Amino acid sequence: MAVALDISRALRNPGQRFPYQHEEHLAPQDILGEMVAFDSVQMTGHFALEEGQLHLEGRLTTVAHAACAKCLEPADYEVDVPFYEIFIRPQDLLEESGDDTDPLDRLAYDGPQLAVDQLALTLTLLDLPMRFLCKETCQGLDNIVSFQRETHADQEDLPEQHPFSALQQLLNKEQEV
Numbered sequence: 001m002a003v004a005l006d007i008s009r010a011l012r013n014p015g016q017r018f019p020y021q022h023e024e025h026l027a028p029q030d031i032l033g034e035m036v037a038f039d040s041v042q043m044t045g046h047f048a049l050e051e052g053q054l055h056l057e058g059r060l061t062t063v064a065h066a067a068c069a070k071c072l073e074p075a076d077y078e079v080d081v082p083f084y085e086i087f088i089r090p091q092d093l094l095e096e097s098g099d100d101t102d103p104l105d106r107l108a109y110d111g112p113q114l115a116v117d118q119l120a121l122t123l124t125l126l127d128l129p130m131r132f133l134c135k136e137t138c139q140g141l142d143n144i145v146s147f148q149r150e151t152h153a154d155q156e157d158l159p160e161q162h163p164f165s166a167l168q169q170l171l172n173k174e175q176e177v
């Protein structure tokens, strides 16, 4: 169970900004068949209660680990995302229409313990690159490259699939539960 962010100071003192430093631990994620692991996620910034809504801003950083798309050696990617999210009260959430809004726009808080594990996961996944490379100039393994040229020659016009599509599946799956 993830440790929530304690926002009780903001609830007691509306309109006042408070600094926070928060750590989340993300489980390894299967993204389009690639396993991606993460260092602990650091979130730092400020939160404040404004007119009944909790404003959470800051910066999320972690390092994602996967295999290089070209040579399969370990590859790292530094995730560094600024964010500004507004959490509304659950009762306000129910009043909203069922339109297809951005899932990040429908965050809610309920009491002094703010769960930000889903937010951390979403922000992290959205920041991941199309593919991991051990270094920009990686030439890959010669035999792998020639193999790919032969088998994927007819697919080269297709756009690369973005990790976001995997995220979308993830969110849909959670909504069904």
Ligand SMILES: [Zn+2]
Pocket: 068, 069, 070, 071, 072, 073, 133, 134, 135, 138, 139, 140
């Ligand atoms: Zn490589």
